[in-house]
Amino acid sequence: MMSILTIVFSILLRIGIEKFPIFLLTALLVWRFFSIATSMALWSIIGNSPLVTKVYFPRWLLVLSSNLANLIGSSLEFLAFLPLLLFLGMKITFLALFLPLTLIIEFILIAGISLPLAALNVYYRDVSQIWDLALQAGFFLCPIVYDAKLIPEKYFFFYSLNPITRVIQITRKILYYNMLPTLSDFLIPLISGLFLLLIGYLIFCKLESRFAEEL
């Protein structure tokens, strides 16, 4: 995936971003966490239907445990990415210590989105297909294969409403630009993540009551 995207965007299209593989990979790892975690969590309730219909326990645990598994997976991916950075001639500074924080912020965002998605998928089985499409669009809505600076000024506000974009920007600052992220870089996605989590949890609780009947 990385080599395909590198060939297409840096050699064929000549975007001309320095050290494109690293530019790309920092964002791609963030995006992979988001897309894999949400699309796996989508099935967490349906996939465990024997449990849901036979015993009682808080259902959101299923969604959260699926998300946690992906958090661990993604953390390992980032860990494996660090030596690659050195190999590709980047320096790793103390800024890398911010990585766990960004992962946790992204985790909160993911949980907030996974909860309503998993619940909706119980009632409407095409939610997963719709979500797949949304993810494909999302891939290009986030600054993964291009620089966010390319977005025209007047649309930038709407563009940066996307919390995943924010997470990508922080990760890039840390690993690619070697810049110290500001407090608001962290606070904005964190607060929107917590807000999403609250809304997602409320939707989940609303839909949870008929899970056992619908499965």
Added chain:
Amino acid sequence: MNPIVKVENLWKKFRIPHEKRTTLLENLVGMLQILSGKKFTYEEFWALKSVSFTLNPGESLGIIGENGSGKSTLLKIIANILRPDKGSVNVNGRIAPILELGVGFHPDLTVKENILIYGSIMGLKNNEIKKRMDSILQFSGLERFKDAKLKNLSSGMQMRLGFSVAIETNPDIFLIDEALAVGDIEFQHKCIDKFKQFKAEGKTIILVSHALNLIKEFCEKALFLSKGEVISFGEAEAVINEYVKRIQSI
């Protein structure tokens, strides 16, 4: 004395759909049709109608009735798996639902690991299960196989294991749905002995079964359901007699 289980005026509704509608798209189309004046596309079906009963500590209940009379639905509502539409259920104590054995078993893990998983699903803490590991293995008679993968066990052995874990969780209330017919005769005797011991300790068993003699043996009270309505509730002997009479009169 506080009742251990109190069920008050319980109603449960299911939907019988008359049109297949599982996707979001189909639902959107359906909504448009309703807006344009088409009737609702599902029928309401009351699985339970105004069910009430009270159990005091130490009393056990047998639930009887023909197929589709709402027995399992009632059990699931008491276990908090289904939510009632009206009415309330109050339970004082920890419930172990045995609606199906071996829920959450994973075929690729060993017997011991499966005991840990199933035990925690049944609401035990990790160290509590570890403490009881030996007695669970002993009761199931599977000590030799404790490190074998579950998929290599016969289905009867898997059921025995599930039952042993469920029994060892030591709850205040047992919910059992036809699960007693597990294993060979020897194991069944073992289970019945264990349940007698539970009763002697003053614990509650709620049993859904068609085996009337089992209910007579274990339960002081019985509840006779028909089409979601309580036909009678009271002393087990009397309720069972009424049930038998009703069946014979049909």
